[in-house]
Amino acid sequence: MPHSPDLILHHYASSPFSEKIRLVLGRKKLAWKSVIVPAVLPKPDVVALTGGYRKTPFLQVGADIYCDTALICDVLEHVQPEPPLYPPHLRGCSRVFAQWADTTLFWAAMAYNLQPKGAAQFHAGQPEAAQAFMADRKAMRVNMTHLRAGDATSALRSYLRRIASMVEEHDFLFGAEPCVADFATYHPLWFTRVQVPAMAAILAVTPAVLEWMDRMTALGHGRLEKFSAAKAITVAERSDPLPAGANLLIDSAFQDDHNIPLGSPVTVTPESFGAESTEGELLAATRTHYTLKRSDERCGIVHVHFPRVGYVLRAG
Numbered sequence: 001m002p003h004s005p006d007l008i009l010h011h012y013a014s015s016p017f018s019e020k021i022r023l024v025l026g027r028k029k030l031a032w033k034s035v036i037v038p039a040v041l042p043k044p045d046v047v048a049l050t051g052g053y054r055k056t057p058f059l060q061v062g063a064d065i066y067c068d069t070a071l072i073c074d075v076l077e078h079v080q081p082e083p084p085l086y087p088p089h090l091r092g093c094s095r096v097f098a099q100w101a102d103t104t105l106f107w108a109a110m111a112y113n114l115q116p117k118g119a120a121q122f123h124a125g126q127p128e129a130a131q132a133f134m135a136d137r138k139a140m141r142v143n144m145t146h147l148r149a150g151d152a153t154s155a156l157r158s159y160l161r162r163i164a165s166m167v168e169e170h171d172f173l174f175g176a177e178p179c180v181a182d183f184a185t186y187h188p189l190w191f192t193r194v195q196v197p198a199m200a201a202i203l204a205v206t207p208a209v210l211e212w213m214d215r216m217t218a219l220g221h222g223r224l225e226k227f228s229a230a231k232a233i234t235v236a237e238r239s240d241p242l243p244a245g246a247n248l249l250i251d252s253a254f255q256d257d258h259n260i261p262l263g264s265p266v267t268v269t270p271e272s273f274g275a276e277s278t279e280g281e282l283l284a285a286t287r288t289h290y291t292l293k294r295s296d297e298r299c300g301i302v303h304v305h306f307p308r309v310g311y312v313l314r315a316g
């Protein structure tokens, strides 16, 4: 395995976005530390590190916290450029496709997956956990349109036919090798196949999709070592965050789209699904990301990074 900084992934087994990153770690043959986080609030150890962001997964490297799988993919590409997630001839379309898969495809698949039969299987034998999960996710979805089961099924069937027509042509969506689009497209369908197999008959109609999924599964998860949240917090507390320009992100030049000077108190909030904000001092606002500096009782000074796309920046 190549030498890389200590990568600590905070995730849980049944989380589809976590599976996206676990497979990227496998593709790049990286070693990583695995911290299991709760699937629902409260998440005191998570928010000690992120300052409020509660979604799963996030990546910690020392006292730098990278939120959102789109940004985590950029970080992992920086840590281990080969094999690439963004091959030069697909630089634009792989990201655009991944964004579609992480939103439109994901929500259609999850509305299909968690119909009563799928939800019953997902929460089998744990009625109290089921109620807590449903209530937590319902609160996260305020202001979002939730697809009805029939409409989600129709959309998912169409999407599967489109994906099939791509992977009938070549082994992966855009050619002989997987790119970021493959990882983003795979994880909601992995949830169907692995977490709610009672719902998986929909996949059998497009056998080319199943064969492509087998090729994705074979990439594995890299080499992981169990780690505890307490140890991860100690790592943050004992590390200094890396200065902007020296961290694992690709750019550092200031791009001011909001008329908010660096050094201002700000909040960053996901555009949709979960209204929890992170507060801090705006340390960087580049073409690609925001960095907030915050101080935490347990973690000391941490830098929390978010992608620009999909996040709302406000003067705090």
Ligand SMILES: N[C@@H](CCC(=O)N[C@@H](CS)C(=O)NCC(=O)O)C(=O)O
Pocket: 015, 016, 017, 018, 038, 039, 040, 041, 054, 055, 056, 057, 067, 068, 069, 070, 102, 273, 310
């Ligand atoms: N845009 C985010 C989406 C992440 C996301 O929605 N993750 C789900 C789990 S797969 C989540 O956070 N659910 C609520 C939770 O785990 O607290 C990303 O790419 O990381």
